[in-house]
Amino acid sequence: MNRIRTAIDNGILFLCVANSARSQIAEGLARSIFGPNIKIQSAGSKPARIHPLTFDVMNEIGIDISSQWCKSINKADMSRVGLVISLCANEVCATIPTPSIHLHWFLPNPAIKNPDQNEINAFRKTRDELSKKINILHKDYKTLPLRSGTVKPSPLPRMATAAAFFTPFRRFAFLRGLAS
Structure with missing residues (x-):
C-alpha cells in the first residue's frame, strides 16, 4: 500500500502529447492540492x-498557471518522478522507462474541436474531471502510511502493478478512467 505514497513523495509527472491543456491543467491542480x-x-x-x-x-477556480510552460519529456527532471500519469485518450502517449508507477487516465483533448460541445465547456469538463481524480489520489495519499526509500522497478507493467495499491476497486477504477 505505501508504495504509492513513496511514489508520490518522489514526485508526479503528468504526460500528454502537446503539454498544452490536459497535463498543464493537471500540473496546476496537483500543485494546488498537494502543496x-x-x-x-x-x-x-x-x-x-x-x-x-x-x-x-x-x-476561473483561482489557480494561476502563468508560470508554467510547455516542456518536452526529455526536459522533465526524471530523478524527481515516482508516479507518471498519462492523460491521452485517442492519441499515443509516450512511455518512459523509469522505475515509476504508471497510471493512465483516458481524457479527450479539449483543444480538439467537438461540434457537439462549446470549446470552453470542453476545457471545464477536463479540468473538473482531473480535479476529481487528483483529489481522490490526494485523499488516498494522505491515508497511506509513511515509508522511506525510493520506488523500485517492478517486473510487471506499471498499469498492472498499480491496481494492487488502490482500494476499494471502485476508487482505482475511477482513477484509471474505467468508471465515472
Whole structure:
C-alpha cells in the first residue's frame, strides 16, 4: 500500500502529447492540492504552446498557471518522478522507462474541436474531471502510511502493478478512467 505514497513523495509527472491543456491543467491542480512539498511536473511527447483556454479555466477556480510552460519529456527532471500519469485518450502517449508507477487516465483533448460541445465547456469538463481524480489520489495519499526509500522497478507493467495499491476497486477504477 505505501508504495504509492513513496511514489508520490518522489514526485508526479503528468504526460500528454502537446503539454498544452490536459497535463498543464493537471500540473496546476496537483500543485494546488498537494502543496509545495511534492514535486509536480508536466511534459509532452510533442510539446506545443499552452492553449489560451487552459489559462482561462484555471483562473476561473483561482489557480494561476502563468508560470508554467510547455516542456518536452526529455526536459522533465526524471530523478524527481515516482508516479507518471498519462492523460491521452485517442492519441499515443509516450512511455518512459523509469522505475515509476504508471497510471493512465483516458481524457479527450479539449483543444480538439467537438461540434457537439462549446470549446470552453470542453476545457471545464477536463479540468473538473482531473480535479476529481487528483483529489481522490490526494485523499488516498494522505491515508497511506509513511515509508522511506525510493520506488523500485517492478517486473510487471506499471498499469498492472498499480491496481494492487488502490482500494476499494471502485476508487482505482475511477482513477484509471474505467468508471465515472
